Amino acid sequence: MVRLIITEKPSVAKNIADALNIKNRKDGYFEGKVYIVTWAFGHLLQLYDVKDYDEGMTRWRMENFPFIPSQFRYKVKSDPRNKDKEDLGAKKQLKIIYQLIKRNDVDAVISACDYDREGQVIGDTIIYNLKTKKQVYRLLLNEWTPDEVLKGLQKLKPNTEMRPLLDAGISRQWADWIIGINLTSVATLKYQKGSGKALNIGRVLLPTLKIIYDRDKEIENFVSEEYFKLTATFITKDGNEYSGIYVEDEEDKFKNKETLEFIQQALKNQTATIIDKKVELKKENPPYLFNLSNLQGFITSKYKGWTSDKVLNVAQSLYEKKYITYPRTASVVLEESLVDKAANVLNHLKKGLPYENEITFVKKKRIFDNSKVESHSAIIPTYLLPKSLSRDEEIIYNAIKNRFIMQFMPNAEYEETKIITKVNNDEIKGLFTSKGKVQLVEGWKKVEKVESKDTVLPFMNINEVVNIEDNQLTTHVTKPPKHHTEKTLLRVMETCGKGRDKEDEDSEEMMAAILSGFSIGTPATRAETIKKLKDVGYITTQNKNLICTELGRKLVETFPVKELFDLEFTGKLEKTLSDIEKQKFSKESFLNFIFNFTTEAVKTIKNERDIIINEVSKEKKSVEILGKCPVCGHGIIEGQKGFGCSNWKNGCKFVIWKNDKYLAAMKKKPTKTMVKSLLKNGVVLVKGLTSKKGNKFNAHLRYEKNSDNEYFSWKMEFLEK
Secondary structure, three states, X not given: OEEEEEEOOHHHHHHHHHHOOOOOEEXXXXXXXXXXXEEOOOOOEEEOOHHHHOHHHOOOOHHHOOOOXXXXXXXXXXXXXXXXXXXXXXXXXXXXXHHHHHOOOEEEEEEEOOOOHHHHHHXXXXXXXXXXXXXXXXXXXXXXXHHHHHHHHOOOEEHHHHHHHHHHHHHHHHHHHHHHHHHHHHHHHHHEEOOOXXXXXXXXXXXXXXXXXXXXXXXXXXOOOEEEEEEEEEEOOOOOEXXXXXXXXXXXXXXXXXXXXXXXXXXXXXXXXXXXXXXXXXXXXXXXXXOHHHHHHHHHHHOOOOOHHHHHHHXXXXXXXXXXXXXXXXXXXXXXXXXXXXXXXXXXXXXXXXXXXXOOOOOOOOOEOHHHOEOEOOEOEOOOOOOOOOHHHHHHHHXXXXXXXXXXXXXXXXXXXXXXXXXXXXXXXXXXXXXXXXEEEOHHHHOOOOOOOXXXXXXXXXXXXXXXXXXXXXXXXXXXXXXXEHHHHHHHHHHOOOOOOOOOOOOHHHHHHHHOOOOOOOOOOHHHHHHHHHHOOOEEEEOOEEEEOHHHHHHHHHOOOHHHHXXXXXHHHHHHHHHHHOOOOOHHHHHHHHHHHHHHHHHHHHHOOOOOXXXXXXXXXXXXXXXXXXXXXXXXXXXXXXXXXXXXXXXXXXXXXXXXXXXXXXXXXXXXXXXXXXXXXXXXXEEEEEOOOOOEEEEEXXXXXXXXXXXXXXXXXXXXX
C-alpha cells in the first residue's frame, strides 16, 4: 500500500520527492514505491460567489442585502482573467488529486500544506470536499530540508487533531467573505456613482486605512512652536574642547528667548567647574531574530523600491527553496527544542567568516524561549547553503543569516560618560550637560559593520576648572510626527497600536503586545492589506511615506460603521481567531457574532443619508494592437499582467507575462516596444541584460512554441563579437 502526500505548491512537492529520492514524475504528481506526492496551486477551491447561490443576485440591489448563506459552499477557483469561468489548470489538478485519493492502493492521505490557518484550509477543503473515508494525517514542518522531511514523516499527526486550526481558518475565511461581500456591495450602492469597480470594505482593510488617516490628520493639524537652546563650548586645562547644553529644572528647551539671552550675557569672562562626572560601562544586545513584520520593516526602510509584499514573496521563495524556515511568523525567538538544529546551522554558516573565532554557540533565554513563541519560531536559515541566488533573494537571505549569526557574537560594549559643568557665577541657576560614548567592543556590530556615531569627550576630572570659549543660542521649531512608512505601519498593525510609540522593536512591551494575540491581520496578510489599500486607491506612496488619497479620506469620514475603523474592535476579532485555534472560543459563537454584526452594519448604512464619495466614469480606452498572435493571428494587446492575445476568451493562451521569470533573472521586464519588435520580426535585440555574475550584455531573443506542449519559451542568441 502507498500513502498520498498533498502539498500546497509544486515546488514543495519537488522538495519532498527529492528527500524521498522519488524520480518518477507523472502528469501532476511524483510516484514512488511507498509515497505518491502531488500538489495544489494554493487554493484550488474557493467560496461560492453570491450569484452562485442565487442568480437573482447577479445585479446588486440594496434590498438583497444582508445576504448570509445557510450553508457555505466551495467551487473550483475562478480563472484570474475571467472570473465567470473555472480555472482550467486548477480543475485539472483537482481531478488528478481526487483520482489519486480514490486509488485502491492508496490507504492514507497526508496533508503537507503550510503549517498555518491558511495551509490547513487549503488541504482540508480539497481532501474533505471528496468525502473520503481514508485515514488523513498531517505533516507539520517549519522547513523543507531533506532531514526535516524524513523526520517529519516519522512523526505524523492524525489530521483530526488539527480541527481547532481548521476552525480558526474557516472562521477567518467565512467572516471576511460575509463582511466583505455585504458591506462592499451596500457601500458601493450607497456612496458610489457609476459602475465597473467596487468600494472595497474589509475587516482588516479599514482599520489599516484609519491608522494612516489619523497620522495624516495629526500632521495636518499640527501647530509648530518655536523654542530655543543654548550651547556653550568649554576648554580644559589641557586645551581640549567639549560642548554642553544649558539645562534648567531638567529642561533644555526654552520658550522664552530672553531667559537664555540673560544667561549668554552672564557667561562673559567667566570660568566653570566640572561638578560631576559619571562613567558607565554599558552592554548592547544584538537585535532579536526576525519575525516577518520586523524583516519587512528592516528591508523596506533600508532598500529603495521594496514593499512588504515583495519582502514576503522573496522570503516565501527562499522558504520553498529550503534555504530559510517558515517566514509567516510573529515570533522573534526559537523553541527550546531547536537548540541542536540551531547549533548545526551556525556551524555551517560561520565557516570562513573573518570573525569566525568570535562566534560561539550558546543556549540563551534571549534566543530560545518557549513562552515567547507564538505558533512558529523566528525566521532563521537552514543548514542548506545556497549556491546561487538572485539579487533580491541575496538581500533577504543575508539579512536573515546576519541576524542569526549576531545572536552568537559577543555583546557590543561601550563606555558612556556624562559631565555636568557649572558656571562660576551665582546669577546662573542652571547647569551645562555633556554626553559622550566610546565603543570598546564592536561585538555583533561587526556582522553588518554597524557604525556608532559617537561623541567622544576628552579626559577631565571632577572639580577641574575650565574656560568658556564660546556659546551659541539656536532657534528651533517643534516638528510634526512623520508620515507612516510600511515599517511603522506594520508595527502598529502587529501590536494593534500598543507598540506604536515604541521605537525599540526589541522591547519587552512590544513582545508582550505581539504575544497577546491582539493585532490587525496576521504576519501572512498584512503585506497583502497594504498592497490592496494602494490597488483600490485608498492610499498612495510618496517616497517611502504612506498617505491617504482623497477617496480614502472621504471613506473614513463618511462610512458609518465606525467599529470597522476601531483598532480595539479589530484586535479583539483577531484575538478571538487566535483563541479558536487554542480551543478557548468556539467557531459557532464567533460566526454568530459576525452574522449579527454584519446584519446591523447593513441596516446602519441603509439608514444613512445618501452621499456620493466616488464617481466612476467609464472611459472607452482605445486598445493598441501590438502585432499578430503567432498562434491564432488575432491582435496582441497589453493587459495589467502581461501582453496577451485578444482572442483569450475563446481559449487562445499566448501571453508574455510582465513578471516573466526568465527575463527577471537577467534584471529585465518585457516592454511594449520589445513585444512589437518580437511579433514583427520573430526576434528582438535586448540590451543591458545582467548575467548571474552581475555583468551586462546584449543578446537576440526569440519566443518560440515548445515542441511537447502549447506553451512558449525564450531562446537566446549571443551577438558575435
